[in-house]
Amino acid sequence: MSSPSVPIDLQCERLCKAFGSHQAVCDVTFEIPRGSFFSILGPSGCGKTTLLRMLAGFLEPDAGDIRIKSRSMLGVPPNKRPLNMVFQHLALFPMMSVGDNIGYGLRRRGVGADEIRRRVADVLERVGLPGAGAKRIEQLSGGQKQRIALARCLVLEPAVLLLDEPLGALDLKLREQMKIELKQLQQTFGTTFVYITHDQSEAMVMSDRVAVMNHGRFEQVGTPQALYDAPLTPFVAGFVGDSNCIDGHLAGGSQGQCIVTAQGLDLAVVLAGASPVRAGDAVEVFVRPESIEVARGVHDMASDNQLIATVETVLFDGANSRIEVCGRTNRLDLLVRLPQTHEFADLRRGDIVSLGWMSGQTQCFAARRREDGGNP
Ligand SMILES: Nc1ncnc2c1ncn2[C@@H]1O[C@H](COP(=O)(O)OP(=O)(O)O)[C@@H](O)[C@H]1O
Numbered sequence: 001m002s003s004p005s006v007p008i009d010l011q012c013e014r015l016c017k018a019f020g021s022h023q024a025v026c027d028v029t030f031e032i033p034r035g036s037f038f039s040i041l042g043p044s045g046c047g048k049t050t051l052l053r054m055l056a057g058f059l060e061p062d063a064g065d066i067r068i069k070s071r072s073m074l075g076v077p078p079n080k081r082p083l084n085m086v087f088q089h090l091a092l093f094p095m096m097s098v099g100d101n102i103g104y105g106l107r108r109r110g111v112g113a114d115e116i117r118r119r120v121a122d123v124l125e126r127v128g129l130p131g132a133g134a135k136r137i138e139q140l141s142g143g144q145k146q147r148i149a150l151a152r153c154l155v156l157e158p159a160v161l162l163l164d165e166p167l168g169a170l171d172l173k174l175r176e177q178m179k180i181e182l183k184q185l186q187q188t189f190g191t192t193f194v195y196i197t198h199d200q201s202e203a204m205v206m207s208d209r210v211a212v213m214n215h216g217r218f219e220q221v222g223t224p225q226a227l228y229d230a231p232l233t234p235f236v237a238g239f240v241g242d243s244n245c246i247d248g249h250l251a252g253g254s255q256g257q258c259i260v261t262a263q264g265l266d267l268a269v270v271l272a273g274a275s276p277v278r279a280g281d282a283v284e285v286f287v288r289p290e291s292i293e294v295a296r297g298v299h300d301m302a303s304d305n306q307l308i309a310t311v312e313t314v315l316f317d318g319a320n321s322r323i324e325v326c327g328r329t330n331r332l333d334l335l336v337r338l339p340q341t342h343e344f345a346d347l348r349r350g351d352i353v354s355l356g357w358m359s360g361q362t363q364c365f366a367a368r369r370r371e372d373g374g375n376p
């Protein structure tokens with residue numbers, strides 16, 4: 001939770017919005033301390049844009065309240081809210097110069113010409129494009145256009161900047177670079193960012209805190225590390241970072257350490273999440289590829305979960321290389337991080353490996369129903 005000394009810039013309380021019978025945003029509550037980078041992460045269609053449009057004032061909530069700097073925004077029109085929005089398509093004016101694009105909002109507010117010139121030059125400097133004011137938009141690269149779109153908002157000094165998948169249209173390489181730039185710009189300006197994305201790596205890299213959204217609800221709000229290490233729901237466990245999901249049934253135990261049978265194996269697991277699980281219930285067990293230790297050949301792995309497996313595929317990707325394996329005496333398929341040591345340099349399909357992982361590195365949840373996005 002936020003420390004009491006940092007004021008809250010944006011607060012939402014039990015926000016709801018339905019389209020006909022479809023509940024697009026459902027009982028969403030959160031608060032964002034001043035100057036922080038907050039992301040809303042969820043799959044396409046989960047309600048992210050609907051939520052953002054309510055924050056911006058383009059859409060009236062059915063219920064709930066939105067407060068910016070403690071003031072309710074209900075009934076306040078978009079242009080009277082102390083926030084700004086960056087869209088995926090950027091919405092720059094192609095026929096105007098960079099300087100005129102950035103100064104547009106200031107002109108509309110009736111700011112004097114000298115002051116506009118000074119503030120435009122200042123913001124161009126801060127986004128790393130000093131002296132670019134006279135350039136035309138079409139002379140800029142994709143990354144530079146992104147920075148101008150941001151500069152055009154930041155020059156107005158909003159309390160909150162809303163960003164709706166602003167990197168969605170960029171190619172992978174530029175997206176990787178812009179992730180880092182956006183985070184740096186947010187820190188330079190100290191503006192509160194609300195960033196929407198379906199890309200978990202964007203959210204993880206940039207954010208102070210992330211809300212994971214599914215079917216209109218926030219399933220969990222936390223630091224990237226907390227979401228990664230201690231997911232509270234199977235959806236979060238599966239959506240944030242890569243994880244193996246093993247379907248099984250709870251055999252015994254009810255608190256903390258339990259045994260799950262899956263594909264004829266007994267797995268030692270740790271129960272996570274809030275929903276109660278009883279012996280015989282269907283469960284989902286998550287274990288991350290990097291939590292699994294691997295050795296070549298047949299060995300005792302000194303872990304409470306062990307498996308002898310055959311390599312099915314080697315997915316070479318430098319330091320992120322992984323293998324897909326299948327249990328020798330069962331059909332348990334796992335994705336395993338490949339250690340970057342000489343021992344594995346010539347590992348091939350068909351080779352035998354020993355795997356081990358500790359129960360403490362697993363998370364076991366009651367199985368989701370099919371419509372929750374769970375495994376059938
Ligand atoms: N104006 C609208 N009228 C009817 N349904 C809508 C409207 N806007 C969004 N929806 C529906 O609400 C759900 C959430 O949409 P949206 O907020 O755009 O999701 P996201 O941005 O997470 O992809 C979707 O099922 C979408 O079809």
Ligand SMILES: [Mg+2]
Nearest residue numbers: 048049050164
């Ligand atoms: Mg959207």
